Amino acid sequence: MAEHCIFCKIINKKLPAKLVHEDEQVIVFMDINPQAPTHLLIVPKIHINSMNELVPDHAQVLGHAVFVAKDIAKEWGIADGGWRLVANCGDDAGQSVYHVHFHMLGGKQMSGQMA
Numbered sequence: 001m002a003e004h005c006i007f008c009k010i011i012n013k014k015l016p017a018k019l020v021h022e023d024e025q026v027i028v029f030m031d032i033n034p035q036a037p038t039h040l041l042i043v044p045k046i047h048i049n050s051m052n053e054l055v056p057d058h059a060q061v062l063g064h065a066v067f068v069a070k071d072i073a074k075e076w077g078i079a080d081g082g083w084r085l086v087a088n089c090g091d092d093a094g095q096s097v098y099h100v101h102f103h104m105l106g107g108k109q110m111s112g113q114m115a
Contacts, residue, residue, distance in 0.1 A: 026064060038105065043100075
């Protein structure tokens with residue numbers, strides 16, 4: 001656990017969050033500032049500061065996170081309409097929490113532009 005990481009504190013139940021899913025590898029909770037009707041954060045339980053720090057050993061947990069997103073999309077009824085999975089890396093991309101995570105967005109028509 002990174003001492004000052006808000007996501008590590010959520011993972012370790014030191015801060016509250018509206019949990020959607022939790023298993024041995026990831027935790028999923030609702031974003032506190034949603035940008036779509038469905039806006040969830042999918043967070044690996046291991047602390048990795050950014051995508052720039054990924055190593056081959058991280059492939060399994062990140063792949064698992066994508067499969068969890070797929071399953072949640074089906075459960076939440078957004079799989080057929082479409083959904084977006086976004087990972088920001090670095091300040092210029094808008095990464096505000098330095099713990100690798102995915103934003104899962106759905107439940108509305110998205111613009112074709114990412115920015």
